[in-house]
Amino acid sequence: MTVVEGSRIVTAPGWTGKARTDLALIDCDVHQGYKKVDDLFPYLPRVYRERVIDQGLLIPSSGYFNNPKRAARTDLVGCDANMADRDGRNRGTDYEGLKGAHLDVWNVDRVLLTGSGANGASVIPDPDYGAAFCRAFNDYTMEHWAAKDERFMVAISVNVRDPQRAVEEIHRLGDHPQVKAIMLPTGAIMPYGNRFYHPIWEACEQHGLVVGIHPGAEGSGMAGPPTGVGYPTYYIETRMARPQMAMAHAVSFIAEGVFEKFPKLKVLFDECDQFWAVGLMWHMDADWKSLREQTPWVKRLPSEYFVDHIKVGSQPMLEPENEEQFFMMLDAMHADRTLVYCSDWPHWDWDDPATTFPKLPERLHKRVFADNARELFAL
Amino acid sequence: MTVVEGSRIVTAPGWTGKARTDLALIDCDVHQGYKKVDDLFPYLPRVYRERVIDQGLLIPSSGYFNNPKRAARTDLVGCDANMADRDGRNRGTDYEGLKGAHLDVWNVDRVLLTGSGANGASVIPDPDYGAAFCRAFNDYTMEHWAAKDERFMVAISVNVRDPQRAVEEIHRLGDHPQVKAIMLPTGAIMPYGNRFYHPIWEACEQHGLVVGIHPGAEGSGMAGPPTGVGYPTYYIETRMARPQMAMAHAVSFIAEGVFEKFPKLKVLFDECDQFWAVGLMWHMDADWKSLREQTPWVKRLPSEYFVDHIKVGSQPMLEPENEEQFFMMLDAMHADRTLVYCSDWPHWDWDDPATTFPKLPERLHKRVFADNARELFAL
Numbered sequence: 001m002t003v004v005e006g007s008r009i010v011t012a013p014g015w016t017g018k019a020r021t022d023l024a025l026i027d028c029d030v031h032q033g034y035k036k037v038d039d040l041f042p043y044l045p046r047v048y049r050e051r052v053i054d055q056g057l058l059i060p061s062s063g064y065f066n067n068p069k070r071a072a073r074t075d076l077v078g079c080d081a082n083m084a085d086r087d088g089r090n091r092g093t094d095y096e097g098l099k100g101a102h103l104d105v106w107n108v109d110r111v112l113l114t115g116s117g118a119n120g121a122s123v124i125p126d127p128d129y130g131a132a133f134c135r136a137f138n139d140y141t142m143e144h145w146a147a148k149d150e151r152f153m154v155a156i157s158v159n160v161r162d163p164q165r166a167v168e169e170i171h172r173l174g175d176h177p178q179v180k181a182i183m184l185p186t187g188a189i190m191p192y193g194n195r196f197y198h199p200i201w202e203a204c205e206q207h208g209l210v211v212g213i214h215p216g217a218e219g220s221g222m223a224g225p226p227t228g229v230g231y232p233t234y235y236i237e238t239r240m241a242r243p244q245m246a247m248a249h250a251v252s253f254i255a256e257g258v259f260e261k262f263p264k265l266k267v268l269f270d271e272c273d274q275f276w277a278v279g280l281m282w283h284m285d286a287d288w289k290s291l292r293e294q295t296p297w298v299k300r301l302p303s304e305y306f307v308d309h310i311k312v313g314s315q316p317m318l319e320p321e322n323e324e325q326f327f328m329m330l331d332a333m334h335a336d337r338t339l340v341y342c343s344d345w346p347h348w349d350w351d352d353p354a355t356t357f358p359k360l361p362e363r364l365h366k367r368v369f370a371d372n373a374r375e376l377f378a379l
Numbered sequence: 380m381t382v383v384e385g386s387r388i389v390t391a392p393g394w395t396g397k398a399r400t401d402l403a404l405i406d407c408d409v410h411q412g413y414k415k416v417d418d419l420f421p422y423l424p425r426v427y428r429e430r431v432i433d434q435g436l437l438i439p440s441s442g443y444f445n446n447p448k449r450a451a452r453t454d455l456v457g458c459d460a461n462m463a464d465r466d467g468r469n470r471g472t473d474y475e476g477l478k479g480a481h482l483d484v485w486n487v488d489r490v491l492l493t494g495s496g497a498n499g500a501s502v503i504p505d506p507d508y509g510a511a512f513c514r515a516f517n518d519y520t521m522e523h524w525a526a527k528d529e530r531f532m533v534a535i536s537v538n539v540r541d542p543q544r545a546v547e548e549i550h551r552l553g554d555h556p557q558v559k560a561i562m563l564p565t566g567a568i569m570p571y572g573n574r575f576y577h578p579i580w581e582a583c584e585q586h587g588l589v590v591g592i593h594p595g596a597e598g599s600g601m602a603g604p605p606t607g608v609g610y611p612t613y614y615i616e617t618r619m620a621r622p623q624m625a626m627a628h629a630v631s632f633i634a635e636g637v638f639e640k641f642p643k644l645k646v647l648f649d650e651c652d653q654f655w656a657v658g659l660m661w662h663m664d665a666d667w668k669s670l671r672e673q674t675p676w677v678k679r680l681p682s683e684y685f686v687d688h689i690k691v692g693s694q695p696m697l698e699p700e701n702e703e704q705f706f707m708m709l710d711a712m713h714a715d716r717t718l719v720y721c722s723d724w725p726h727w728d729w730d731d732p733a734t735t736f737p738k739l740p741e742r743l744h745k746r747v748f749a750d751n752a753r754e755l756f757a758l
Contacts, residue, residue, distance in 0.1 A: 065673065188608040191616070218607065227627035228597065228605045228620050229567040233635060236670045237570070240630040240663055241607050244623035248606035251619040256612060273662050279654040282697045284619055290728060291615045294444065318661045320711065328707045332699065349669065 026373035029342035043136035060220035118157035119185035123221030131165035155181035174207030181210035187218025193252030246272035257297035313342035405752035408721035422515035439599035497536035498564035502600030510544035534560035553586030560589035566597025572631030625651035636676035692721035
């Protein structure tokens with residue numbers, strides 16, 4: 001595919017007019033949306049279209065109140081970038097808003113479109129409707145987003161609770177040059193290392209797709225409680241549960257030998273914060289030394305699988321008490337190999353690329369803002 | 380109560396023969412046991428005694444294989460310190476073994492007895508049997524352990540799923556000078572900040588008892604899955620789930636305003652590792668700044684509640700890649716106020732006080748090995 005860079009604002013002197021040959025800024029979490037549920041109707045089978053018109057989408061989202069204005073950036077309220085469906089839920093952003101206020105401002109080279117609301121399709125009872133909703137959302141995204149801008153990479157939604165349907169969707173779209181990942185909810189009835197899911201990982205490896213995991217349906221529908229001690233009460237607790245769920249999935253991928261079975265598989269945790277990775281690697285390495293006879297298919301230190309196969313999104317970037325702690329944590333999590341920049345556009349807690357970190361050393365900056373993601377998506 | 384120090388081995392020159400007036404070593408996690416189930420019969424009502432003889436205890440423990448030799452230290456296999464009940468499960472240790480091979484060797488000044496197997500009483504269906512089992516186990520402990528050595532502090536077991544029975548047990552034993560805590564399982568159907576539990580916290584505050592939380596029944600009985608994404612497959616995963624559960628409970632205590640409602644309440648997390656506390660405090664402080672209008676009873680930074688009210692046990696102590704990281708982590712978790720030494724005697728992954736840490740600075744050493752626990756238990 002010929003890469004056409006988007007229009008660019010020249011923000012500093014020294015611009016030579018030559019085409020850039022490098023990727024400098026890759027954003028691994030942008031939420032594309034549709035303007036209204038009806039936009040999906042051309043892509044939905046008639047049976048579901050009629051049910052949705054009659055009874056609504058029934059795709060669950062969180063049962064917890066988010067911040068006001070549908071969780072969007074307050075400066076985007078009232079414009080198309082703060083779109084909501086007929087249930088009043090935020091459905092991400094529109095293309096022009098994203099392009100004008102994010103992509104072109106920061107000269108973003110590539111964007112992973114991670115969806116809005118489609119995670120819930122994995123936690124509804126009817127697996128065929130879940131798969132049909134994913135197909136419709138994916139088709140809408142390919143036509144109304146991917147086709148408009150070659151900077152877009154798409155993480156297609158699949159119904160992870162039905163591996164057969166998920167594999168079909170991966171085969172249907174997985175060879176499109178802009179499809180680079182699948183997108184799954186953090187909330188699940190079984191951790192993602194479980195052999196139940198292995199056909200999905202096999203299909204991802206075959207098409208070179210990253211396994212993207214993002215909050216959005218935890219604790220709702222059939223996902224089960226979002227912590228290991230049941231349902232919390234408040235939204236802030238569900239945010240704090242995200243690293244817990246990421247830990248459980250990461251441990252499961254490693255302990256079940258998924259990365260031995262599928263050695264090219266890569267996993268991306270978006271919006272689950274970051275520094276859980278540190279204690280997890282230290283603890284699991286120590287435990288593996290004592291317990292590895294129980295999982296002989298885990299042949300290397302767990303931290304080696306982590307660093308080789310797992311990436312962690314930068315948003316919301318944790319804020320240590322001082323910079324010394326911050327840089328030590330980046331070092332301890334091997335951020336030069338594991339951390340990728342994410343904006344989480346257009347949500348209220350988004351991070352722009354200029355202020356999300358203290359100034360990073362040049363090599364680390366390049367790894368986090370571009371090279372780790374470039375390697376992840378084989379760009 | 381007059382404190383009688385246990386017999387001491389003189390291990391270094393300079394001993395003056397004067398009585399020590401200070402507490403230098405407090406161990407906040409030692410598992411006392413009973414030799415066989417029949418030992419509990421004198422303390423169990425006849426109805427349960429007969430059922431247990433007929434059908435077994437039915438107190439669930441983990442459904443995951445632990446290390447061989449019933450999870451005990453291999454050097455203790457074959458002696459009374461590796462006791463098992465009629466189901467072959469490890470039930471902790473005996474007094475002489477503990478005294479000879481741990482207390483007297485290391486000159487331990489105080490020990491928190493945290494029980495063995497009694498956590499399962501909180502996750503069985505019948506709440507009255509659960510409460511009766513806790514009573515029996517507590518009575519056995521008071522008679523066969525606490526009465527033998529004034530170094531012992533007891534964390535009494537209560538059935539946390541039945542607050543009324545739990546409160547009764549706290550009132551029954553809470554004023555005994557050696558009873559210093561209650562002991563709860565990490566596994567739970569609701570996080571411990573939930574108002575369902577508040578009568579228990581009220582009783583603990585009234586008697587000055589610490590709320591001790593320890594792995595042991597997670598994922599078994601009625602506890603529900605031990606991660607926010609369901610049941611993992613292998614034992615190593617359940618070990619990695621402990622910090623996740625501790626995080627969920629700690630967040631819940633803070634978000635539900637428990638420490639505003641019960642300002643003298645203290646919580647101790649044993650055997651859930653340590654450095655989860657760091658990311659949790661950083662993340663929750665940042666989120667609270669954005670979301671505090673949803674929980675107006677949380678009046679201070681979440682990390683302030685954490686440092687003032689929560690202690691974290693040192694075993695199994697995480698092992699960073701280098702000492703610089705280790706000390707930065709201790710600093711970031713405010714170990715001088717939050718970390719307490721635990722041995723986890725007599726289990727295979729126990730930590731002795733001499734080698735569990737690199738050499739700590741003198742003040743921090745004193746805080747971790749004695750002063751934090753002294754303040755926690757008001758000694």
